[in-house]
Amino acid sequence: MSVPALVDRLFRQQAGQLVSTLTRIFGAAHLELAEDVVQEAMLRALRRWPFEGIPERPAAWLHTVAHNAALDRLRRDARLRELAPHAMAALHELVDRAASSDPGIGTPSDPLPDETPFALDDQLQMMFMCAHPVLPAEARITLMLRTVGGLGVEEIARAFLADPSAVAQRLVRAKRRLRESGVRLAMPDEPELQHRLQAVLDVLSLIFNEGHLAHAGESLLREALCADALRLARMLARHPATARPEVHALCATFCFAAARLDARVDAAGELVTLEEQDRSRWNAQLIAGGFRHLERAAEGDRLTRFHLQAEIESCHAAAARFELTDWAHIGRAYDALARIAPSPVVAVNRAVATCMVDGPAAGIRALDALSMERSLSAYYPYHAARADVLARLGRDAESAAALRTALSLNPVEPVRRLLTRRLSRLQALAAAERIRG
Amino acid sequence: MRQFMLILRENPQDFAQVTPDEMQRIIERYSAWSEALAGRGRLVDGIKLQEEGGRVMSRTGGKTRVTDAAYAEAKEVIGGVFIIRAEDYDEAVQLAEDCPHLEHGTISVREVHDLSGARAE
Numbered sequence: 001m002s003v004p005a006l007v008d009r010l011f012r013q014q015a016g017q018l019v020s021t022l023t024r025i026f027g028a029a030h031l032e033l034a035e036d037v038v039q040e041a042m043l044r045a046l047r048r049w050p051f052e053g054i055p056e057r058p059a060a061w062l063h064t065v066a067h068n069a070a071l072d073r074l075r076r077d078a079r080l081r082e083l084a085p086h087a088m089a090a091l092h093e094l095v096d097r098a099a100s101s102d103p104g105i106g107t108p109s110d111p112l113p114d115e116t117p118f119a120l121d122d123q124l125q126m127m128f129m130c131a132h133p134v135l136p137a138e139a140r141i142t143l144m145l146r147t148v149g150g151l152g153v154e155e156i157a158r159a160f161l162a163d164p165s166a167v168a169q170r171l172v173r174a175k176r177r178l179r180e181s182g183v184r185l186a187m188p189d190e191p192e193l194q195h196r197l198q199a200v201l202d203v204l205s206l207i208f209n210e211g212h213l214a215h216a217g218e219s220l221l222r223e224a225l226c227a228d229a230l231r232l233a234r235m236l237a238r239h240p241a242t243a244r245p246e247v248h249a250l251c252a253t254f255c256f257a258a259a260r261l262d263a264r265v266d267a268a269g270e271l272v273t274l275e276e277q278d279r280s281r282w283n284a285q286l287i288a289g290g291f292r293h294l295e296r297a298a299e300g301d302r303l304t305r306f307h308l309q310a311e312i313e314s315c316h317a318a319a320a321r322f323e324l325t326d327w328a329h330i331g332r333a334y335d336a337l338a339r340i341a342p343s344p345v346v347a348v349n350r351a352v353a354t355c356m357v358d359g360p361a362a363g364i365r366a367l368d369a370l371s372m373e374r375s376l377s378a379y380y381p382y383h384a385a386r387a388d389v390l391a392r393l394g395r396d397a398e399s400a401a402a403l404r405t406a407l408s409l410n411p412v413e414p415v416r417r418l419l420t421r422r423l424s425r426l427q428a429l430a431a432a433e434r435i436r437g
Numbered sequence: 438m439r440q441f442m443l444i445l446r447e448n449p450q451d452f453a454q455v456t457p458d459e460m461q462r463i464i465e466r467y468s469a470w471s472e473a474l475a476g477r478g479r480l481v482d483g484i485k486l487q488e489e490g491g492r493v494m495s496r497t498g499g500k501t502r503v504t505d506a507a508y509a510e511a512k513e514v515i516g517g518v519f520i521i522r523a524e525d526y527d528e529a530v531q532l533a534e535d536c537p538h539l540e541h542g543t544i545s546v547r548e549v550h551d552l553s554g555a556r557a558e
Contacts, residue, residue, distance in 0.1 A: 011458060050464060
């Protein structure tokens with residue numbers, strides 16, 4: 001008999017789902033209890049499965065054990081029963097449902113019970129709670145990754161190059177804040193839903209970007225962040241209350257960007273620029289998914305920054321070769337983005353688009369026009385972009401100087417190596433010139 | 438072929454802080470190992486003991502004493518056992534060598550006495 005293989009990230013996804021459901025059942029103030037119960041259930045799997053084998057329906061197994069562990073807690077704790085009067089009945093119902101081998105839960109071919117309507121509701125409500133306005137921005141990201149993402153403190157710390165004890169502290173403070181503010185696990189009503197949804201999308205963007213940033217090493221973790229952000233965004237896209245055009249736009253952006261993750265790194269682990277990437281290595285399935293989301297994103301009449309970002313990403317995805325990129329289209333999207341969501345990143349990318357459309361002379365004018373922006377002087381991509389455009393103009397000495405400035409701003413390791421390679425190339429050229437001259 | 442019992446001991450506190458992803462990876466390593474043994478016809482059984490100390494019985498002066506054994510405070514407990522087939526101790530040890538349990542605890546290898554007495558030497 002062959003042992004059923006576990007679906008990738010099964011434990012993490014089930015942890016996110018179970019914590020959300022149990023928090024709904026116990027009440028938002030008992031988030032920590034829900035986390036404990038889920039950890040207990042997973043530990044039981046860790047101790048039993050090596051000897052007994054992986055069960056036929058691993059997710060259903062985890063659910064049943066977690067629900068029973070939750071019932072045990074309730075039986076032992078009279079005060080908890082008082083605080084959560086409906087918990088007992090709700091848990092019994094879940095146990096029965098799992099026992100009746102509900103085809104929606106954990107069949108071997110589709111072991112992820114995300115699709116059951118209550119599980120989706122629970123996770124969405126948890127996402128709204130994690131992105132609650134009473135929490136500071138960093139706490140929202142950490143809490144989202146810990147609860148719905150099922151990541152451990154250590155993993156979050158590694159992904160964000162942070163100190164694990166600081167991450168643990170942040171989680172403790174965030175949970176206390178939620179308790180003290182009496183935040184409940186519930187889907188916000190209109191008109192609040194609109195801006196609360198915006199906050200959730202912002203958190204997901206930050207998670208995705210962190211994964212997409214070129215940190216040294218830890219590629220698995222980076223992929224996990226991108227995959228999580230995409231998975232959570234897709235959940236929003238599936239739910240009738242949140243399946244809005246901007247949610248589809250965000251899903252499209254994530255799909256297009258995630259499609260390039262593999263091609264961005266060469267065999268030696270070095271960063272490969274968009275221009276030099278082997279586009280046959282782009283993930284066609286993700287790109288197709290991106291275009292499907294993009295279509296749904298066009299259904300509304302509002303143009304959000306998520307729409308514009310998706311549009312820009314789609315231009316890259318649609319170009320079979322770098323030279324075929326529709327830079328004019330990208331430039332117009334950046335113009336619009338600079339109006340509704342200005343940022344240093346947008347300003348620099350807009351100037352790069354100008355360079356591609358109107359040539360390097362126009363590009364350097366656009367970039368130099370930004371030189372007075374204080375936020376840009378310490379932003380290494382600005383100097384790296386200048387170096388690139390200056391090199392295209394043959395102004396090698398200035399390009400080398402811009403590279404040195406960029407390097408002095410401590411870019412992440414793979415970028416540092418990329419810029420260093422460019423700098424040595426320029427220096428070699430200059431040396432060759434001197435010898436010839 | 439002779440049968441050997443692999444007794445897997447661990448510290449019950451060891452996995453308390455393990456994250457879901459790590460748990461999944463650990464389980465996958467164990468199941469790859471036991472699958473490989475089963476595929477070669479070498480795995481007889483895997484037995485998991487409950488996570489509790491159980492009872493300890495002793496008798497002094499004709500009086501039986503039954504005590505609850507510690508689990509949570511114990512430094513080392515038997516998590517479970519595997520029974521495998523091997524030619525001899527050397528091979529049993531060699532088969533156990535790839536067991537991922539060695540990352541987490543110790544393995545005792547003991548030969549199971551063949552009650553049938555029909556073993557060909």
